[in-house]
Amino acid sequence: MNERYSRQILFPGIGKEGQAKISSKHVLIIGAGALGSGSSEILARAGVGKITIIDRDYVEASNLQRQQLYTEEDVVEKLPKAAAAEKRLRAINSDVEVRAIIGDATPELLEELAAGVDVMIDATDNFETRMAMNDVAQKYNLPWIYGACVGSFGMTFSIIPGKTPCLNCLLRAIPLQGMTCDTGGIISPTVQMVIAHQTAEALKMLAEDWEAVRTSFVSFDLWRNQYTSLKMSKAKFAGCLSCGEERTYPYLDHENMTKTTVLCGRDTVQIRPSAAGKISLERLAGQLSSLGYAVKGNPYLLSVEMEAERMVIFQDGRALIHGTKDLTHAKSIYQRILG
Amino acid sequence: MNKVLFFAHLRDAVGSEFLSLDASGKTVAELKADLAATYELPRMETVMTAINEEFASNDEVIGDGDEIAFIPPVSGG
Numbered sequence: 001m002n003e004r005y006s007r008q009i010l011f012p013g014i015g016k017e018g019q020a021k022i023s024s025k026h027v028l029i030i031g032a033g034a035l036g037s038g039s040s041e042i043l044a045r046a047g048v049g050k051i052t053i054i055d056r057d058y059v060e061a062s063n064l065q066r067q068q069l070y071t072e073e074d075v076v077e078k079l080p081k082a083a084a085a086e087k088r089l090r091a092i093n094s095d096v097e098v099r100a101i102i103g104d105a106t107p108e109l110l111e112e113l114a115a116g117v118d119v120m121i122d123a124t125d126n127f128e129t130r131m132a133m134n135d136v137a138q139k140y141n142l143p144w145i146y147g148a149c150v151g152s153f154g155m156t157f158s159i160i161p162g163k164t165p166c167l168n169c170l171l172r173a174i175p176l177q178g179m180t181c182d183t184g185g186i187i188s189p190t191v192q193m194v195i196a197h198q199t200a201e202a203l204k205m206l207a208e209d210w211e212a213v214r215t216s217f218v219s220f221d222l223w224r225n226q227y228t229s230l231k232m233s234k235a236k237f238a239g240c241l242s243c244g245e246e247r248t249y250p251y252l253d254h255e256n257m258t259k260t261t262v263l264c265g266r267d268t269v270q271i272r273p274s275a276a277g278k279i280s281l282e283r284l285a286g287q288l289s290s291l292g293y294a295v296k297g298n299p300y301l302l303s304v305e306m307e308a309e310r311m312v313i314f315q316d317g318r319a320l321i322h323g324t325k326d327l328t329h330a331k332s333i334y335q336r337i338l339g
Numbered sequence: 340m341n342k343v344l345f346f347a348h349l350r351d352a353v354g355s356e357f358l359s360l361d362a363s364g365k366t367v368a369e370l371k372a373d374l375a376a377t378y379e380l381p382r383m384e385t386v387m388t389a390i391n392e393e394f395a396s397n398d399e400v401i402g403d404g405d406e407i408a409f410i411p412p413v414s415g416g
Contacts, residue, residue, distance in 0.1 A: 148413045
């Protein structure tokens with residue numbers, strides 16, 4: 001199968017040695033939505049030794065516009081994304097060992113999965129999981145690549161423990177009501193641009209060309225023709241609880257996680273966000289109704305009709321998801337809307 | 340004077356790609372608070388800031404002529 005990777009081997013940054021390294025490495029991809037399907041396809045084609053990919057959702061019609069691994073048949077069968085991704089990745093490259101996990105990327109699971117991994121790729125849709133990934137990365141000394149997008153706007157940053165600032169240095173707290181693809185829409189080229197940056201960084205790390213790893217924080221807007229590269233040399237925060245000297249890895253702590261509970265005797269799940277704070281119900285109502293959701297509300301709460309469920313969101317970020325008892329599914333719906 | 344650039348949904352909220360205003364002597368946090376009040380910008384405390392294309396913390400003081408950019412972290416993926 002030498003011919004298979006010949007063009008990548010010809011590329012001076014990789015060469016024979018780099019390819020041998022790539023084929024002995026293990027990548028963990030968190031999320032198999034738009035970013036995860038693109039990254040996993042590129043890395044499977046590049047001949048990465050092992051790919052583990054985890055996702056909690058199933059394939060829906062609204063995914064097909066940008067989530068490149070999935071087909072109409074997957075939608076009809078309501079296949080879990082991880083299962084559909086596994087099937088497709090194996091068909092693309094049988095050399096690659098693919099492990100797919102259908103489930104929620106909880107801090108406990110992330111810690112378990114981190115063993116033996118060389119690089120982690122962020123393909124999640126929420127900051128809670130990203131902050132947990134960030135803590136796991138610091139705790140187990142794992143490089144990871146942050147990536148996110150909404151509309152025509154995207155951003156990415158390579159995080160190497162002990163060398164670069166971490167995500168907690170930059171954000172200091174989980175942003176409540178971050179823009180998501182379900183509230184701000186998304187075009188496929190934005191996804192591809194983030195994926196291109198993330199996988200190029202991953203290939204550098206896998207081929208161990210550490211000098212080549214980008215140190216700047218990239219953000220761009222493909223519709224408004226902006227591309228910004230921020231210098232990050234001053235961004236490391238000495239008191240950071242994830243990577244500072246007195247680190248506690250706060251996002252591996254159950255106390256700081258979104259709480260989900262099935263309400264007794266009701267087909268309803270209650271979601272309590274990790275960070276309390278006031279959200280703008282009016283703004284959210286405007287976004288959701290412009291996307292075609294039926295929305296009703298008053299100053300205290302907002303009720304949104306979803307495909308099969310109804311979500312009631314309160315001003316403090318708490319929500320009730322009516323029509324399900326599935327905690328993981330309910331959390332997924334919540335984070336799709338509130339980030 | 341300072342040029343203040345806005346990205347993603349902040350640009351829509353402000354209604355312009357950039358503003359020219361005098362922010363010298365203010366900290367990043369103070370400028371964020373001013374803009375949040377004037378334009379009803381949500382959750383400015385977690386918006387990332389760059390001064391002259393370099394990451395800046397909330398307590399950094401803005402100098403005359405500095406170019407400020409506000410980049411909201413997004414979570415889609």
